[in-house]
Ligand SMILES: Nc1nc2c(ncn2[C@@H]2O[C@H](COP(=O)(O)OP(=O)(O)O)[C@@H](O)[C@H]2O)c(=O)[nH]1
């Protein structure tokens with residue numbers, strides 16, 4: 001209970017940092033079109049991915065304790081289903097779907113974090129739905145069941161970009177389960193590419209759990225080891241890493257007790273792996289804890305990027321200020337030279353003899369003022385436009401990019417900086433932006449340190 005309260009208050013605190021400190025800046029500088037907290041304000045979420053028939057829905061049904069999702073050998077269910085808790089349902093009633101909603105509702109209700117998925121179009125909307133279930137398993141998390149990956153189905157057949165949808169959902173999710181089955185241990189490229197491209201690289205390993213499911217279908221222990229080896233090999237080929245990620249080996253005992261022909265195999269080794277299902281269940285129930293890590297990384301990543309953006313804008317604004325000072329001084333200098341030259345010229349050459357000396361000198365002064373006026377209005381506008389054009393064409397000079405982290409964050413915000421400078425032509429207050437920069441820096445430095453300390457403290461609480 002104490003641990004739960006601690007986690008809730010930490011979660012609230014992190015959300016309020018995002019809401020109060022980062023979102024106002026993200027919106028005003030065009031870093032994001034929707035409040036940053038849109039995707040993370042809801043319950044912790046577990047995304048279940050995998051080939052079709054790898055047993056995603058069966059596994060989910062087992063977690064929930066009832067047949068909530070359709071299952072079957074053929075690719076039956078081609079929808080993305082959000083399965084969430086129904087608090088209003090009586091606790092003692094049998095586990096069942098208490099309410100169903102369609103994609104249109106789900107994408108438009110601000111209570112849910114799926115607003116950003118609207119862009120995937122009508123076909124996606126009709127393959128997106130919500131089920132409310134009164135299963136206690138869902139008390140602190142929601143599950144997203146997905147249609148399986150089928151190599152023969154192209155994006156055009158689906159009518160929406162599957163990989164992009166997976167990528168967007170993975171960003172929202174706190175934990176991603178990737179399921180394989182012994183028959184198709186090699187076809188994981190599609191899922192992996194979406195995950196790799198969308199999850200920040202440093203969170204990838206923490207957030208993704210690989211599961212080799214349906215291991216009861218391996219004829220023997222040797223067969224299982226062969227399949228496991230193939231999967232490891234494929235994973236290392238795709239991830240480009242030599243170390244092998246943890247792979248949970250599991251199967252659904254409900255299914256094998258229901259199908260008699262499975263008893264032919266020599267499956268004595270399965271008894272050693274019996275506990276794996278529970279381990280996996282435990283790991284999934286950790287989703288609220290992953291949510292905190294996710295939030296902490298979210299604060300760090302966005303804080304870092306926004307501070308980088310402000311830093312670039314400050315650097316641009318300073319260069320513009322220097323340009324303006326130099327420009328004004330040059331204008332004063334030129335107008336004084338020309339005014340004086342004309343004044344003295346008229347005196348020396350003794351042109352206009354009926355006008356006295358002071359008036360001739362005054363004439364030079366007026367000419368100087370006219371030149372300065374033109375310099376500071378028409379010519380200034382033109383020169384500033386040239387200055388801006390030059391800066392925009394060489395934007396990378398605005399910020400030092402000494403290491404990969406800096407280059408990555410610059411990549412994420414370069415375009416935002418470009419659009420903001422273009423839109424404002426540099427008419428923004430240096431003082432204000434400096435103040436905002438201080439705020440974000442304090443979030444990045446002090447905030448994230450305190451968050452990590454709190455997370456460490458949390459792992460010490462039983
Ligand atoms: N033998 C065996 N069959 C399973 C297991 N899990 C699921 N199945 C069967 O595999 C088929 C596909 O399962 P389903 O959950 O619909 O897969 P999904 O397409 O990934 O959602 C169904 O007929 C299940 O009964 C398992 O662990 N062992």
Ligand SMILES: [Mg+2]
Pocket residue numbers: 056057058069070071077145146147148
């Ligand atoms: Mg399914």
